[in-house]
Amino acid sequence: MVFSVATLGLLLLPGFCLGEDFGYDGNHGPSHWGEEYHACIGKHQSPINIEEHNVKNVSLPPLKLFGIDNPSLSFVANNGHTVMLKINESKAAMLSGGPLENDVYVFEQLHFHWGENDYEGSEDLINNHSFPMEMHAVFYKEDYKSINEALNHPDGLAILAYLYEVSPNPNPMYEPIVQVLPEIETVGNEKALREPLLLGRLFVPDTATMQDYFTYNGSLTTPPCLEVAIWIDFKDHQRLSHEQLAAFRDLRTQEGNKLTHNFRPVQPLEDRIVLHNIPREQNTPKNIPRTYHRFDEHSGQRDVKVPFSIIALGVLFAILLFAI
Structure with missing residues (x-):
């Protein structure tokens, strides 16, 4: 799968100026990205394999999302590389807390990575286990005013990562997106969702597990692989049916081939430490009844x-x- 410069208007992160094509196979695949984009062979690349026995347990301030409960007009696009969803609203959702501390990050877009079957497709792995799909919600630091400027700073982006498992039943929260996928099968097509979207249903499917996540410093998972991202990977897995997952694989690349897989292989952890946030209430000793x-x-x-x-x-x- 090779994606041409003609598709850059809808690229994963707007504002990049790529000089060459890139893809996921052959001479344009991930093993060759570093030939043109030198950051792709850096020491702090994403994705990674998160091994739970090798993480550091911490208790960070609560992770907070704002503006996610307002219905938003949204549209999805096929850029030949992924399905990207953006919000057509002036008031964007925002993120703070956790590893971000008091810094505020502004929602830019979300997109998906998937595989050719129900057994692989996620970019980050957990204990060497791959999942059929992963969603990335991309936020840029508010202080930098725009995503283009944020890409120049090591703390420019915060990315929420969600992993998916296969369920026998469809997930109704994702049906509005899945329903319009046949209408954006061709590269460059975009389509408004038929009804306003509540981001909260995607970002916080379960408030009880929102504070249980891994976090580490990493990079974009596509060229130019800039090491500007704080990653937050939720431990709780969301669920999609086989039919919902298969709908993504029917999208087409610039060459007209099916976009069956668009995930980068895991990269070396090097000297990084992955943190596992343990919600504070789980660390606080409960009142123990008096005993004799x-x-x-x-x-x-x-x-x-x-x-x-x-x-x-x-x-x-x-x-x-x-x-x-």
């Missing part, structure tokens, strides 16, 4: 301690009994 039993490590016996009030009642009962 203590395990004596030396004797191996349980030393039973009885409250004074119970002893006093026992003595009083004995006195009354003898008085009778």
